[in-house]
Structure formats: C-alpha cells, structure tokens
Amino acid sequence: MSLTQARVQTRLVHAGSPELKQGAGPVNVPVVRTSTVRFADTATQAALGRQRAAGERVATYGRHGLDTHQALEEAVASLEGGYRSVLAPSGLSAIVLVLLATLAPGDHALVSDGVYSPVRKVDRALLQRYGIEVEYFSAARDELEPLIRPNTRLLYLESPGSLLYEVLDLPALAAVARRHGVLVAADNTWSGGLYYQPLALGAHISIQAATKYLAGHSDVMMGVVTVDGPDLARQIGATFDALGLAVGADDAYLTLRGLRTLDVRLARHHENALAVARYLAGQADVARVYYPALEQDPGHALWRRDFSGASGLVSFAFRDTDPAAAARFIDALRYFAIGASWGGYESLALEAAPERLAEHGNWRESGLERQSVARLHIGLESPLDLIEDLERAFGATRDALRRSA
Numbered sequence: 001m002s003l004t005q006a007r008v009q010t011r012l013v014h015a016g017s018p019e020l021k022q023g024a025g026p027v028n029v030p031v032v033r034t035s036t037v038r039f040a041d042t043a044t045q046a047a048l049g050r051q052r053a054a055g056e057r058v059a060t061y062g063r064h065g066l067d068t069h070q071a072l073e074e075a076v077a078s079l080e081g082g083y084r085s086v087l088a089p090s091g092l093s094a095i096v097l098v099l100l101a102t103l104a105p106g107d108h109a110l111v112s113d114g115v116y117s118p119v120r121k122v123d124r125a126l127l128q129r130y131g132i133e134v135e136y137f138s139a140a141r142d143e144l145e146p147l148i149r150p151n152t153r154l155l156y157l158e159s160p161g162s163l164l165y166e167v168l169d170l171p172a173l174a175a176v177a178r179r180h181g182v183l184v185a186a187d188n189t190w191s192g193g194l195y196y197q198p199l200a201l202g203a204h205i206s207i208q209a210a211t212k213y214l215a216g217h218s219d220v221m222m223g224v225v226t227v228d229g230p231d232l233a234r235q236i237g238a239t240f241d242a243l244g245l246a247v248g249a250d251d252a253y254l255t256l257r258g259l260r261t262l263d264v265r266l267a268r269h270h271e272n273a274l275a276v277a278r279y280l281a282g283q284a285d286v287a288r289v290y291y292p293a294l295e296q297d298p299g300h301a302l303w304r305r306d307f308s309g310a311s312g313l314v315s316f317a318f319r320d321t322d323p324a325a326a327a328r329f330i331d332a333l334r335y336f337a338i339g340a341s342w343g344g345y346e347s348l349a350l351e352a353a354p355e356r357l358a359e360h361g362n363w364r365e366s367g368l369e370r371q372s373v374a375r376l377h378i379g380l381e382s383p384l385d386l387i388e389d390l391e392r393a394f395g396a397t398r399d400a401l402r403r404s405a
C-alpha cells in the first residue's frame, strides 16, 4: 500500500524516510551538507540542469538542497496534501517567495487584515516600490467579490488570523477567487499543517513558518511553501533560484526531526491551551478570550467545520483599560518566557501591540479598543502549573492596580 493512502500519523513518521543502501541504513536521513554538487560527467550535468529549468526537483548546486532538504520537502508535501514543497530560510522569506513568484508590477493583491503583521512591512518596503498594490480587507466579514479588479492576481489569507484568530471561510473565499482566475495562498502556520488542509479547501498555495510547530523546539528558522501542481512548482522554483535562497542542511534535519512528533505535540498543545482558555474565560479580570476551540468564540462553528484541532495560541483582553495591564501581568508570570515566535514546547507570553491590533477590522469594531491584550503560547508543561501561574499573575496585577489607585 502506498504512503499517500496512509493516515496522517503514519505519513508523519514515514514520509521522506531514506532508502536502504546495500540492505541496511539509518532511521533518519543523513545531514547532507554541500556547496558544490558533483556530476559523473558533463552530459549528466547538462541533463540535470535542463530538468531543473523545466521545474523538476533536481539539485545542481548546493543552494538547491540535497537529500536532507528533499526528505523534509517530501514529508511536508505529504502532510499538506500538495504536489511539491519548497523550503525557505524563514517563514517570512517563504511568504516573500510566494508574493514575488505570483505578483508583477501593475498587479493587485487582496490580503486578509488579520495577516501576520510583518507582511505589511514586506508590502511597504518591497511590493510598493515594485508597483504592486496590496489591499487589506476584513475577510471574516467583507464581501470578496466587489473587491476583485481585472488586475487582481492573488488572494492571500491567514486563518485563523494572527493575534485574534479570526477564522475565515476559506472554501467560500477560494470559490469566489477561482471564479475570477485569482490565485489563492494561505498561511497555514497556526495548524502546523496537521489540523487544516488549505489545498483541499481551495487554496493553490499553502505556506508555513516551519520555525513554529514543524520544527517545534525553538531552535530553527525555516519556512516552507507547498503548491498544488507543476505550474506553480516551476514558478516558485524559478523565483527561489533568482532570489539566491538557500537553507542549511542541519536546519532541514532539525525541522524533519520535529515533524516526526507533530501529532503528539499538537494534541497536547491543544488540550493544554483549551484548559487555559476555559480558565481565562471564567476570570473577572478578563474581558474576552480569543481561541476558536472555545464554544463561545465567534469563529467556533467554522473552526469545527474545517479544522481537526487547535493550536496552543490563546489571546485575551483585560477588562481594565490601564494600558500597562498586559505588561504588568506578563512580568508577574513565572513559567512563561517573554518573547516573540511560538510553536516550541515551552510557554510564552507577549503583549499585543495596540497598533497591530488596530490592523484587524474585528478589533476596531469590538468596543474593546482601549483594552490591552496578552498573547500566550501554551506549551507542554502541566496545565495545572500554568493556570496557577496565571492565577498568581492576576493577583499581582490587582495588587499593583490597587496601589496605584
């Protein structure tokens, strides 16, 4: 039976496994580092060069990545149900790769307003200078069709959105885009590729910051783009080559090692985060919790329909309008490291910057715009310890507020 028919847990374990040589070999693919790729003869070199130019997954130079890279690409393509995956040196570089491969001067792109905020920097620093127009829209509420113009080339979505986790109706949005010949790309970092299948739901391209759940141990920067067919594979491959991108074999190895345990890690992130989200929802100091797996979340019905699990990211707004509430709370935590990124085994806390929240249409109209927001990544610690830690921080925050009153 072929691996493509196996269940996802089996594919996570076996996809990209190395062939045995002379009847024996290691479990894991070796770390194959190189700059020069050697050829048996010049005719082989020329033939492989032609294959690469035609869009085949062939390495003729170190930048293209050899066995380790290829094993990771195969495993991610299997996870995402795609035709091919291409690695990039970070999640953001994977996004830039997609934008530059699909957009040209004079083109228009529609982007959901809950998008990972640095995408707006790419727009300002790069796309605007090259005559590409990006328009942000509230994809959870606005009608898509009236926004599509004759030069609209790309619909770029992230579901759930960053920070506030707005769930989008990807099948409906993709159907409208496809009717107008618009390409659909989705950032699938939140689900790790395990709990959401953008390609099956209508997207042409799925992007992940493998830095997060795929690598899963806070020790790698990695991005990956998965496409639905050979045309996009050729387009993305040509842009990858033109940008001179390269990914280290050690980083590819670490990411593949992380991917093998994605299913067990994510199941626990989901379980722990749900326990924390339920705890937060019961706190008098909390105005609102953002977590689509919570029954009362406005995205819950769509999440249930399209997702098979949830991540460890939980945000919440404080009831108190003191702008320092989140910072004070976060400083009082013991088990939550303070820092950006997420997806490792450990818990993190971050204050959501008000200017980033203001980018989200649903935030601007939520009536909570004066509240400060904390974003938590719930790790693999005991949720009982995490909840005790949160309880202690709420107490410390209340004491500080009383003293300053």
Ligand SMILES: *Cc1c(COP(=O)(O)O)cnc(C)c1O
Pocket: 090, 091, 092, 093, 116, 158, 162, 187, 189, 190, 208, 209, 210, 211, 212, 221, 222, 223, 341
């Ligand atoms: C972190 C993140 C990225 C960027 O990934 P890096 O590897 O940090 O560059 C992109 N999209 C989403 C949704 C992210 O959370």
